[in-house]
Every structure is written in structure tokens, then in C-alpha cells.
Amino acid sequence: MPKQAIDITPAGSAVPVYLEEPTDAEIAQRQTEATAQAAAKTARETVRTSALAKLAALGLTEEELATLSV
Numbered sequence: 590m591p592k593q594a595i596d597i598t599p600a601g602s603a604v605p606v607y608l609e610e611p612t613d614a615e616i617a618q619r620q621t622e623a624t625a626q627a628a629a630k631t632a633r634e635t636v637r638t639s640a641l642a643k644l645a646a647l648g649l650t651e652e653e654l655a656t657l658s659v
Contacts, residue, residue, distance in 0.1 A: 594607040611619070641654055649657075 592610045594609045598606045
């Protein structure tokens with residue numbers, strides 16, 4: 590259910606300004622998206638760390654790994 594818009598028009602303004610707060614469903618959707626993005630970032634970091642470890646095991650030097658890490 591949409592929440593009531595709040596009139597926040599500054600004094601002397603020619604244009605009315607309203608604050609529309611997100612609904613509970615919109616807030617839940619944003620939280621779900623943020624959680625999914627955080628999980629994707631963690632997964633990318635895990636894959637990257639694993640790849641660098643495998644390259645190090647193949648004999649790449651620390652300098653070469655640092656070049657790849659950027």
C-alpha cells in the first residue's frame with residue numbers, strides 16, 4: 590500500500606515538492622538486490638583469489654601476480 594506523500598515545499602517556492610517514501614515491498618526489493626550484489630561481489634573475489642593462487646602455483650613471480658592483480 591503506497592504511503593502518503595509528504596509536502597516538503599520550501600517557503601516561497603513556486604513549485605510544490607513532495608517526499609514519497611518507499612513502500613515496504615520496495616524496501617524489501619532493494620534489500621534483496623543489495624544482498625544479491627554483495628553475494629556476486631564475494632563470488633567474483635573468490636574466483637579471482639583462486640585464479641591468482643593457481644597462477645602462483647604455476648610459477649609466476651610476485652611481481653607478475655601484482656601486475657595481474659591491478
